[in-house]
Amino acid sequence: LPAGLSQWFPALEVLDVSGTGLAEMGTELLSLPCLHTLLAKNNRLGGPGSLPKGLEQAPLARSLRVLNLSGNRFSEVPPALLQLRGLRSLSLGGNRLHGIPPDIQELQSLEFLYLGGNFITAIPPELAKLPSLRYLVLCDNKIQSIPPQLAQLHSLRSLSLHNNLLTYLPREILNLVHLEELSLRGNPLVVRFVRDLTYNPPSLQELAGRTVKTRNVPYAPSDLPESLVRYLSLASNCPNPKCGGVYFDSCVRQIKFVDFCGKYRLPLMHYLCSPECSSPYSSASQSSTSQSESDSEDEASVAAHRMQKVLLG
Amino acid sequence: FRYTRNLVDNGNGKFNLMILCWGEGHGSSIHDHTDSHCFMKILQGNLKETLFEWPGKKGNGEMTKKSERVLRENQCAYINDSIGLHRVENISHTETAVSLHLYSPPFNTCNTFDQRTGHKHKVTMTFYSQFGERTVCVSTRRDAPR
Numbered sequence: 011l012p013a014g015l016s017q018w019f020p021a022l023e024v025l026d027v028s029g030t031g032l033a034e035m036g037t038e039l040l041s042l043p044c045l046h047t048l049l050a051k052n053n054r055l056g057g058p059g060s061l062p063k064g065l066e067q068a069p070l071a072r073s074l075r076v077l078n079l080s081g082n083r084f085s086e087v088p089p090a091l092l093q094l095r096g097l098r099s100l101s102l103g104g105n106r107l108h109g110i111p112p113d114i115q116e117l118q119s120l121e122f123l124y125l126g127g128n129f130i131t132a133i134p135p136e137l138a139k140l141p142s143l144r145y146l147v148l149c150d151n152k153i154q155s156i157p158p159q160l161a162q163l164h165s166l167r168s169l170s171l172h173n174n175l176l177t178y179l180p181r182e183i184l185n186l187v188h189l190e191e192l193s194l195r196g197n198p199l200v201v202r203f204v205r206d207l208t209y210n211p212p213s214l215q216e217l218a219g220r221t222v223k224t225r226n227v228p229y230a231p232s233d234l235p236e237s238l239v240r241y242l243s244l245a246s247n248c249p250n251p252k253c254g255g256v257y258f259d260s261c262v263r264q265i266k267f268v269d270f271c272g273k274y275r276l277p278l279m280h281y282l283c284s285p286e287c288s289s290p291y292s293s294a295s296q297s298s299t300s301q302s303e304s305d306s307e308d309e310a311s312v313a314a315h316r317m318q319k320v321l322l323g
Numbered sequence: 324f325r326y327t328r329n330l331v332d333n334g335n336g337k338f339n340l341m342i343l344c345w346g347e348g349h350g351s352s353i354h355d356h357t358d359s360h361c362f363m364k365i366l367q368g369n370l371k372e373t374l375f376e377w378p379g380k381k382g383n384g385e386m387t388k389k390s391e392r393v394l395r396e397n398q399c400a401y402i403n404d405s406i407g408l409h410r411v412e413n414i415s416h417t418e419t420a421v422s423l424h425l426y427s428p429p430f431n432t433c434n435t436f437d438q439r440t441g442h443k444h445k446v447t448m449t450f451y452s453q454f455g456e457r458t459v460c461v462s463t464r465r466d467a468p469r
Contacts, residue, residue: 051417080347081417103347103416126348127416149348150416168325170348191325195352195438 016041028052028078034059040068047076056083056105061090072096080104080124092116103127103147115139126150126170135159149173149193158182172196216258219245223256325349326413327451338427341450345370345420350412353386353438355404357430363400368413368420370394375408378441386441408436 011027015038024047027035032053039045039062060082065071071093080103087102092113099122107128115136122145130151137146138159145168153174160166161182166189173196183189212220222229223245231239245256326349332340345368353375363370374389389407393414394400402409413420434443450458 101347124347124416147348150414172350193350195350199439 011035011038013038015039020044023047025049033057035061037062037064039070040064043069044073045070046073048074049076049078050082051078051101052081054083055079056085060084061088063090065090066093070094075099077101087111087114089113095119098122098142100124110134110137112136118142121145121165123147133157133160138162141165144168146170156180156183161185164188167191169193212257215241219258220256326351328448330450330453333429334427336429338425339429341424341426342366343422343424345413345422347413347416347419350414351410352435353408353410354436355408355434355443356402356426357433358404359430360425360427361402362425363394363402363411364423365394365396365398366421366423367396368418369396369415370420370422371412371414372400373410373412374402374406375410375436375438377408378436378443384441386436386438410438 011032015022020042021044022042023044025042025045026049028049028051030053032050032055034055034057035050036059039048062068072095074094074097076099077091077094077097078099078101080101082102082105084102084105084107086107087110089111091100092111094117096119097117098119100117100120101122101124103124104127107125107130109130110125110133112134113136114134117140119142120140121142123140123143124145124147126147126149128151130148130153133148133153133156135157138157138161140163142165143163144165146163146166147168147170149170149172151174153171153176155176156171156179158180159182161180161184164187166186168191169186169189170191170193172193176194176197177199179194183192219242221227222242229239229242234242241258245258248255248257326343326345329342329344330339331342332338334340353373371391371393373391376387376389378384378386386408411422431449432445432447435446436443452458
């Protein structure tokens with residue numbers, strides 16, 4: 011960036027230096043008090059000097075709303091970027107990212123996040139701590155699974171996951187109340203009913219814990235060692251609506267298919283408290299897919315109707 | 324947040340001329356063209372077109388890719404149902420794309436196809452804008468705006 015930029019253009023609000031071969035952006039950025047949009051795509055950014063030091067104290071940290079760094083050479087999200095507290099829109103598409111830092115949750119104002127076309131293999135659950143996130147693009151990466159915590163992204167309207175390595179989705183994805191668009195094509199999604207038969211029987215501690223919880227056995231912190239009080243607080247509810255039981259560590263993973271708008275059947279991973287918790291018909295007929303569909307229909311039909319633009323084909 | 328269809332001219336009912344605006348990473352589903360001619364010209368950016376064979380009668384099993392190509396700025400393409408089905412997508416993660424489409428006769432429903440199974444599903448297409456005015460969506464929940 012040319013020296014003296016902030017002296018000549020102190021009121022600069024939008025700066026577009028895309029396609030200029032820039033390898034680093036220096037301290038000239040720090041003294042631009044009004045800058046809200048910075049477009050620097052298709053450059054040679056990605057090395058150590060890409061973003062200036064001292065960003066945290068600069069006015070830019072509060073003023074910048076839109077940052078586009080797509081088509082550069084970033085192999086990791088630069089930590090300095092996470093200081094941009096006012097950022098609403100961030101694009102790092104077409105870079106060389108292998109992961110997303112958990113500290114992404116610092117960008118609390120983020121509404122739009124584009125990370126398509128990288129080499130990302132996993133999504134940190136901390137990504138779910140972005141309360142305003144509406145559009146999340148993760149297409150064309152190497153993602154193998156979606157953390158169930160992503161269901162906490164209550165503002166999410168659009169989720170792009172096409173061309174990844176997903177075989178199933180967590181059933182919690184149905185909890186995304188405002189999700190309208192979901193793209194999933196180009197993933198090796200399981201198409202047949204699959205049941206994970208490796209079930210480790212629960213420990214005596216787990217069995218006791220389940221009984222305490224499901225029978226509402228009263229207890230006070232003075233009755234039990236602190237570790238057990240904590241253990242009891244970690245009970246998860248079995249999602250089978252006919253069960254009402256709880257589980258701690260011992261659960262069955264099962265893939266069930268959920269019908270979306272009469273169009274597509276999505277494989278969703280369920281955690282159930284025991285093999286007996288699955289459909290009363292499934293133990294009799296594992297190969298039949300119609301029973302598993304009707305089983306999931308009730309619990310998923312409401313959420314599925316909401317997702318009108320599921321793009322699978 | 325997907326590509327928008329913007330109607331420019333309806334040629335007294337003989338054709339639909341529209342401009343499609345594709346954001347980074349946006350793509351269409353595999354679709355047919357309801358017995359109409361379809362011309363496409365790239366006005367900005369690049370679009371990848373993947374041609375598919377029609378699925379067999381049973382519609383079970385992965386659909387067969389015929390060919391694919393990247394259409395550059397000012398290039399034109401043509402398709403109709405006898406040629407096959409296609410998917411059009413902006414595969415760029417940095418550039419948007421704009422294309423001009425001419426459909427004759429005009430149609431507002433088509434079939435979309437699941438690449439993994441060949442199953443088809445009829446959808447009604449809607450416009451993001453018509454003649455420069457934003458079209459407010461009044462479709463029922465069963466419609467899938469394209």
